[in-house]
Amino acid sequence: MASKTVERDFPLHWLVWHNEVEKLDVEIAKNIHDLELVDPRGRTPLMLSVTLGNIESTRVLLRHGANATAENGAYWTVLHESVGTGDPELVQMILQCRDCQRYNKRTVGVPELLQKLKESPDFYVEMKWEFASWVPLVSRMCPSDTYKVWKSGSNVRIDTTLLGFDNMTWQRGSRSYIFKGTAGTATVMEVDHDQKEVYTEVMRLADVTQPLQTTRPSEEAVAARLTSPIVTTFIDTDKISFERNKSGIWGWRSDKTEFVNGYECKVFSASNVELVTKTRTEHLSQQDKEKCKKVIKTPLESFLGVAEEHTKTNSMSNGSITSVSYNPCDISAEDYFNKYVDLEGRDIGRPKEQTTKTQKFRGTLWLCEAFPLSLQEQVIPIIDLMAASNAHFKKLRDFITLQIPAGFPVKIEIPIFHVLNARITFGNIFAMNQPVEMVTCVGEEGKMSCVVNEACFEVPPTYGRLGDAHHERLHDEDDELLQFAIQQSLVDAGSENDQVTFWEALNRTQPSATGFGEDEDRQLQRAIAESLGKMEPAEIIPTDILQPSRSLSEEDQMRLVLEMSQQEQDDAERQRKQEEEELEMILKLSLMEK
Structure with a gap:
């Protein structure tokens, strides 16, 4: 592609490529160019500028409102690419602008969502969240929670008791999130019923002509990103297909239906669901890489790695490179902007050191066409409200x-x-199954609905007011929760001090609980026994595992535990299938006799 053609088709990208800052400023000011135009390699002008490490061009683009939350086709964000450069000034600039734009987007989005909800019928519903794992040690510490949702007009209230993780411990409490909409504004309240405190924030439609003044990220926050791997986790939706589940055997197979909370549902499987985790480390020093290996590569994860597909790529990695180059392959602008030129794995930016893990799952859906709620009009706006911080x-x-x-x-x-x-289950719609305070179930001509008392959206006058809402920032790498889950302690049925954590047992360290005097082998035995149920170890665990040899590595010991637990689950599943087949056979024989 000739230079003139590139300059015509991608004018802003062309100026960014050559870092012509003054001309870039003038061109954007003309307000005739698309700031979010994507080049043939999937980059916006801002993404290109950051990847090339052009600080001044990046500053100009951000000043004119370029999207700092943009994500490319490989699921890397502008912030991810800025961290990959290893430049703290660039990271700080992008981080500050991204947070500002997130706030503006939320300020515009929440009133619009509440206005959309105002036009839909009122309702009450409960969303039960249950977390489960095929790994028994993790499964035992997985919690559950029921979100209670009230909606009346443009007012929404969501109650929860599971607040998240803090210091490797599940946070429990009683918390309400109340959204109240009026013309052009929304009041957001986070109510802490345990502390009897409420955080209040009044949100108005953002004035884009007045830039929001946000706090400059601290040096510690920037340093933390530059010394940690870049991680993105996403569900690959390209290959997902939905298939109707079948029930019965031989010629008796038919479409499967099940009743869920009183509603007859068709059961579908979502196959080819792939959960992908990509990690990059090119910005880390060798010392930081070693430190991350010690923290991240636990024995449990080593075992889980057997079931994962690992792909490691080092883009043009060369041990002789002593200085940072943002175009190490010397790609010309003409080749870069020509979509017909195969770069053969070459790319601009710092050479990537990337590892990809792919895990395949089967999602399951129970669908009911007679359910009295609208997914698009009533439920998705509620999910959007919560997705901003969850x-x-x-x-x-x-x-x-x-x-x-x-x-x-x-x-x-x-x-x-x-x-x-x-597993998320919707139930107790309109409080039909169980009575709920401030909700009156109404049945008119066979059609159910409810009336929600407006007092539901008011905060008790005795609660303290604490100003701006205390909304936690959405984690960029929400799989940090997995790290906490793996390390979460396994508490036995004994006293508060009589406990041992899975992390302590594997690493043979002294437990944090005081007064715990068991030796290291006994700690491991207790963790193993916990994973296999509340039974005496002698009943279920062979002697050689109860008294593990010092020659067995911790990973081998963990492997034995998981294999035994998996065998137990397989036996249970086999028995269930056998019972189902016997039931089908009995049914078939009974019909034949008639």
Whole structure:
């Protein structure tokens, strides 16, 4: 592609490539160019500028409102690419602008969502979240929670008791999130019922002509990103297909239906669901890489790695390179902007050191066409409200907005992490099954609805007011939760001090609980026994595992535990299938006799 053609088709990209800052400023000011135009390699002008390490061009683009939250086709964001350069000034600039744009987007989005909800019928519904894992040690510490949702007009209230993780411990409490909409504004309240405190934020439609003044990220926050791997986790939706589940055997197989909370549902499987985790480390020093290996590569993850597909790529990695180059392959502008030129794995930017892990799952959907809620009009806006600060809701939204078959997803099973699945079930619609305070169930001509008392959206006058809402920032790498889950302690049924953590048992360190005097082998035995159930170790664990040899590595010991637990699950599944086949046979014989 000739230079003149590139300059005509991608004028801003061309100026960014050559870092012509003054001309770039003038061209953008003309307001005739698309700031978010994507080049043949999938980059916006800002993404290109950051990848090339052009600080001044980046500053100009951000000043004119370029999208700092943009993501390319490989699921890397502008912030990810800035960290990859290893330049702290660039990271700080992008981080500050990204947070500003996120706030502006939320300020515009929440009032619009509430206005959309105002036009839909009122309702009450409960969303039960259950987390499960095929790994028994992780499964035992997986919690559950029920989100209670009230909606009346443009007012929404969501109650939860599972707040998240803090210092490797599940956070529990009683918390309400209340959204109240009026013309052009929205009041957002986070109510802490345990502390009897409320954080309040009044959101107005953002004035894009007045840039928002945001706090400059601290040097510690920037340093933390530059000394940690760059990680992105996403569900690959390209190959997903939905198939109707079947029941019965031989010629008796038919479409499977199940009742969920009183509603007859068609059961579908989402096959070829791939959860992909990509990690980059090109910006890390050798010391940081070694440190990350010690923290991340636990014995449990080593075992889990057997079930994962690993792909490691080092783009043009060369040990002789002593200085940072943002075009190490000497790609010409003409070749870069010509979509017909195969770069053969070459790329601009710092040479990538990337590892990809892919885990395949089967999602499951229970769909009901008679469910009295609208997914698009009533439920998705609620999920959007929560997705701004809750990574699990963001994953749920990504999944249910696929082209799923007709019907309301009364129950959904989706992967959250490599070893963790979430099951979400909708129930007690309109408080029909169980009475709920401030909700009156109404039945008119066979059609059910409800009336929600407006007092539901008011905060008790005795609660303290603490100003701006205390909304936690959505984690960029929400799979940090997996790290916490793996390290979460396994508490036995004994006293508060009589406990041992899985992390301590594997690493043979002294437990944090005081007064715990068992030796290291005994700690490991207790962790193994915990993974296999609340039975005496002598009943279920062979002697050679109860008294592990010093020659056995921790990873081998863990492998034995998981293999035995998996065998137990396989036996249970085999027995269930056998019972189902026997039932089908009895049914068939009874019909033949008639």
